[in-house]
Amino acid sequence: MDLRHWLERAVSAIEEWEAGHGPFERHPSLAVKDVEPAFDALVARLHDNYPFFHPRYAGQMLKPPHPAAVVGYLTAMLINPNNHALDGGPATAAMERETVALLAAMFGFGTHLGHLTSSGTIANLEALFVARELHPGLGIAYGAEAHYTHARMCRVLGVEGHAVPADDRGRMDLGALEDLLRTGRIGTVVLTTGTTGLGAIDPVHEALPLARRYGARVHVDAAYGGFFALLAGTDLDAAPWRAIAGCDSVVVDPHKHGLQPYGCGAVLFRDPAVGRFYVHDSPYTYFTSDELHLGEISLECSRAGASAAAFWFTLRLLPLTREGLGEVLAAGRRAAVRWASLLSGSQVLELYQPPELDIVTYFPKAATLGRIDRLSARMLDDGMAEGLHLSTFTVGRQAMAARHPAIALDTTHGRVMRSVLMKPESELVVDSLHAAVESLAGQRPTA
Amino acid sequence: MDLRHWLERAVSAIEEWEAGHGPFERHPSLAVKDVEPAFDALVARLHDNYPFFHPRYAGQMLKPPHPAAVVGYLTAMLINPNNHALDGGPATAAMERETVALLAAMFGFGTHLGHLTSSGTIANLEALFVARELHPGLGIAYGAEAHYTHARMCRVLGVEGHAVPADDRGRMDLGALEDLLRTGRIGTVVLTTGTTGLGAIDPVHEALPLARRYGARVHVDAAYGGFFALLAGTDLDAAPWRAIAGCDSVVVDPHKHGLQPYGCGAVLFRDPAVGRFYVHDSPYTYFTSDELHLGEISLECSRAGASAAAFWFTLRLLPLTREGLGEVLAAGRRAAVRWASLLSGSQVLELYQPPELDIVTYFPKAATLGRIDRLSARMLDDGMAEGLHLSTFTVGRQAMAARHPAIALDTTHGRVMRSVLMKPESELVVDSLHAAVESLAGQRPTA
Known part of the structure; x- marks a missing residue:
């Protein structure tokens, strides 16, 4: 769906509708000048965002709307x-x-x-x-x-x-x-x-x-x-x-x-x-x-x-059917299942719990919750520096103990990694995503 | 401000930013077909709106956003x-x-x-x-x-x-x-x-x-x-x-x-x-x-x-100054003051109360609140049929008595006319707006 084409059609369609109601004079108070520098400033400011659209953004619950939604909204x-x-x-x-x-x-x-x-x-x-x-x-x-x-x-x-x-x-x-x-x-x-x-x-x-x-x-x-x-x-x-x-x-x-x-x-x-x-x-x-x-x-x-x-x-x-919007969600779900299976076989990462939907939680293998917390924080920062965007999720000691009883609980809480795979594109990159996260985890200094 | 130009610039700017994060494959589940009939349906449906943008719409508190807001939002x-x-x-x-x-x-x-x-x-x-x-x-x-x-x-x-x-x-x-x-x-x-x-x-x-x-x-x-x-x-x-x-x-x-x-x-x-x-x-x-x-x-x-x-x-x-956004509001305020003065000299219309901002309330002259209510309702309908969009406002008998003690209070409530002049264009058309509303009021059958 060509966004430019449909945005142009949208503007034309509303202009045509407006023209049907007769001409009128615009008021001078609404005229603006120096749009260019203001627009450049807007765009420059907006660059300060994480690439929510990109499959290498495997962090928080964020993605852009579908072009159809953009056109409908506009x-x-x-x-x-x-x-x-x-x-x-x-x-x-x-x-x-x-x-x-x-x-x-x-x-x-x-x-x-x-x-x-x-x-x-x-x-x-x-x-x-x-x-x-x-x-x-x-x-x-x-x-x-x-x-x-x-x-x-x-x-x-x-x-x-x-x-x-x-x-x-x-x-x-x-x-x-x-x-x-x-x-x-x-x-x-x-x-x-x-x-x-x-x-x-x-x-x-x-x-x-x-x-x-x-x-x-x-x-x-x-x-x-x-x-x-x-x-x-x-x-x-x-x-x-x-x-x-x-x-x-x-x-x-x-x-x-x-x-x-x-x-x-x-x-x-x-x-x-x-x-x-x-x-x-x-x-x-x-x-x-x-x-x-x-x-x-x-x-x-x-x-x-x-x-x-x-x-x-x-x-x-994209109707509310299994084949319509359902397929968008199914792709994210498949990505999560696939990633969970890759994580289960990893030497350096551990699955926190099997995903029920499209959110995957995992952590760098370590003996204590405190060390998992520190390693997760480092993975988040190092990932970001490499353009690999993850997020962390804080879990309590009891929650960790219920899932991974072998981990020593030296702190009351600790961060693990969390990736929301809500973009269907995640499905297409999940193997390389896993490899990149393994590599991040492997870069750690020995405990 | 040319909306088309800036929307195109917006799309390009975000595409450029996206491209800086590296290529990736789009997922087929997001592909859509038959956009044309769906878009035509959207536009046809949206025609069922009143012309909030037009100065002949002098009814409710509604107007489109400034193109700058549209571009910023998009x-x-x-x-x-x-x-x-x-x-x-x-x-x-x-x-x-x-x-x-x-x-x-x-x-x-x-x-x-x-x-x-x-x-x-x-x-x-x-x-x-x-x-x-x-x-x-x-x-x-x-x-x-x-x-x-x-x-x-x-x-x-x-x-x-x-x-x-x-x-x-x-x-x-x-x-x-x-x-x-x-x-x-x-x-x-x-x-x-x-x-x-x-x-x-x-x-x-x-x-x-x-x-x-x-x-x-x-x-x-x-x-x-x-x-x-x-x-x-x-x-x-x-x-x-x-x-x-x-x-x-x-x-x-x-x-x-x-x-x-x-x-x-x-x-x-x-x-x-x-x-x-x-x-x-x-x-x-x-x-x-x-x-x-x-x-x-x-x-x-x-x-x-x-x-x-x-x-x-x-x-x-359009900064938050008297000369910036203030001038947009001042135009609506001037329109309201001007219309109030025209209404004060009218043979068929009466000002309900002097406007403090840009909302003008008025009613067709009549002896009773009940008749004012019926005439106002008819003016609303007749106006809409002529592409002149007004709105009504229900006032209580005490409120009417406090402002217009000569009117007989045969009902507990009655509708009067209300026009929100929040578009600065109202200033440019207020005389013809008044003439059109007078004409509407004058078309009434004799009491």
């Missing part, structure tokens, strides 16, 4: 619709409803109420806000490896948050969850399908019936992992993903695995009646999925219609 | 930095700090802690969250004409919200505020400098010392009006704007009057020490303006660095 941005109200953006409001319905179908939700948000954090805030309204006075349980936003949003909402210990794969420990549910203090359980640290998948199919036995609501934070539902039953165990259909709400970030630029999260509720908690002038109005007015079912007010247009256009070209 | 979007963390976007994080410092200077804040947000609502949520932490158990007072987000965010935060009655210009009634402060139940007063309905300016210079006498914190919601601070002392009475410098926090939306696309709000605190309320793993860490790490002083997590780049680039070309 086209709508030239009009600047506001998805807060129908008269602020009729077209993009309709696109938002359509894309949210596609997400709902991906999760197996039939009836639903949902909308795009500017981020996963706001999407989670909304889900927890509704959870609090439905279970006032009760707490919210989330995994110890869940995103820290849940603890923070509990504080914002004035709700007691409870971190449930993780098992030896970073998933929620269901025995510990049941102990907590037995106290009668939990109104909502937050499950994570794809933690941002390890990509661990909470066992939704087991946690959901457990939570229901204690009358608890279940919210799924699929901000990172949500689109992997497209691989359920083929590349991934279907059970946790299929169980999402029975949960009460789910969050997913199109700006992570949906190929979108930042500014695009989503929250979906299975029961459209929760729309009543959003209403501000009447607590009794009832919403159904047929009567969505996006500003009335969102805590956010002004919101970029461009996000909806970008996502809608992208899904026209 | 350039950074191609990299997709995440301003949550420094390693997600070092360049745009620095740009964000610089633009926030410019906003702080505009409001007369010296030391400050602040960041861009995805919207004014989130910015206000953060200000009220900090307010609640500082005054636990106490309520928050806001004007009856303040944005409804304050009432809603009080509910989200579990804080008691109190609406203070408005005076006969839609400003907060300070007598009523003092009555409320005397109860000892108010920890924070929210003042609005530019209500979204009428553009009314709360008397910050009078409300601030009053609030301080009762030990209350003062937050200013300048989401809509904030950039009018550039006109303080020239086109506008300086007193309320200068008083913002003594308040505790302020919110302003660059996506309203800052020429940005949606997705760009801002919150600023005068005391950098409030950063401690954002910290999630340690409640004791202290922040100063020298040590900003944007993800640690924001409730939002992933956030588009592109917003910061767009705003930074725009301010290079």
Whole structure:
């Protein structure tokens, strides 16, 4: 997809639409001069970024949007619709409803109420806000490896948050969850399908019936992992993903695995009646999925219609199917599986735990956690100097002991290496990536 | 500024930067086909928008971004930095700090802690969250004409919200505020400098010392009006704007009057020490303006660095001065003043109240509120059919009586006309706009 061609088409298309509304004089106050030096400064400044686009960037959760998303965003941005109200953006409001319905179908939700948000954090805030309204006075349980936003949003909402210990794969420990549910203090359980640290998948199919036995609501934070539902039953165990259909709400970030630029999260509720908690002038109005007015079912007010247009256009070209967007995720998943197998055979590197999605964690072999920490830090720095971009992930001594009991625990925490293989290009370079990381690890001075 | 030229330059600049990181093979899963019909569908769908760009659109608070903002946004979007963390976007994080410092200077804040947000609502949520932490158990007072987000965010935060009655210009009634402060139940007063309905300016210079006498914190919601601070002392009475410098926090939306696309709000605190309320793993860490790490002083997590780049680039070309961006706002203000004077001489239209900023409210002359409501609704529809886009604003019977005591109050509420003249082009067409609206009003059947 030739970005230049389609950006030019976008500008022309909007200019043509504008011309249909009659000529007018531009105001002199908007004229600018000396654009060249300002633009040069902008570009020079932007050079101070890591090459998120390149497969040699195997670090954090970052990549550029698909050209389709860029073109969709740009086209709508030239009009600047506001998805807060129908008269602020009729077209993009309709696109938002359509894309949210596609997400709902991906999760197996039939009836639903949902909308795009500017981020996963706001999407989670909304889900927890509704959870609090439905279970006032009760707490919210989330995994110890869940995103820290849940603890923070509990504080914002004035709700007691409870971190449930993780098992030896970073998933929620269901025995510990049941102990907590037995106290009668939990109104909502937050499950994570794809933690941002390890990509661990909470066992939704087991946690959901457990939570229901204690009358608890279940919210799924699929901000990172949500689109992997497209691989359920083929590349991934279907059970946790299929169980999402029975949960009460789910969050997913199109700006992570949906190929979108930042500014695009989503929250979906299975029961459209929760729309009543959003209403501000009447607590009794009832919403159904047929009567969505996006500003009335969102805590956010002004919101970029461009996000909806970008996502809608992208899904026209890469639909939410195993063969469409699913193949992009499958490539990253294959890269992670392949890398894990290479790491398992390495003399100098050790796999931290088998990847469940496309995040691989590993560390330079050493006898103590303290030394692993120092070596990891050095690998990060040395890699960066060579144009090989990795990231580190801090693990606690208990987490290390659960996975690698032979390592001496001389510190409370230590860094290991973490690579998010969310670009499908990772699949094409994973062998050379592994060789480069082995070489980095091998360069260390002897212990 | 030739948008096509600069978009092309943007794509080239990022491609050159990318090429510096070495070649790599694209993954086939990202290839798309049949772009043409999908693009045509996108454009056809986007035609279903009102012409926000055109001066004949004199309705809601909507306009496209400046080409500089489009180019800045597009350039950074191609990299997709995440301003949550420094390693997600070092360049745009620095740009964000610089633009926030410019906003702080505009409001007369010296030391400050602040960041861009995805919207004014989130910015206000953060200000009220900090307010609640500082005054636990106490309520928050806001004007009856303040944005409804304050009432809603009080509910989200579990804080008691109190609406203070408005005076006969839609400003907060300070007598009523003092009555409320005397109860000892108010920890924070929210003042609005530019209500979204009428553009009314709360008397910050009078409300601030009053609030301080009762030990209350003062937050200013300048989401809509904030950039009018550039006109303080020239086109506008300086007193309320200068008083913002003594308040505790302020919110302003660059996506309203800052020429940005949606997705760009801002919150600023005068005391950098409030950063401690954002910290999630340690409640004791202290922040100063020298040590900003944007993800640690924001409730939002992933956030588009592109917003910061767009705003930074725009301010290079249209700086925050009376002669720079100020002139864009001054044009809208002059348009409003001119239109108000034309309306005052009209036989068929009546000015609802004199505009304080660039929002003009008026209604077709009639004897009763009910008839004004019906005529206004008809003018809205008829105008739209002629390509003249207005909007309506619902006023209560008391509000009408306070301004126009001769009108018979046969209904509890009624719609009047409202035009937001936020495009400087309004200045160039205001006489013909008035003539067109007079003609619309004159077409009515006799009462």
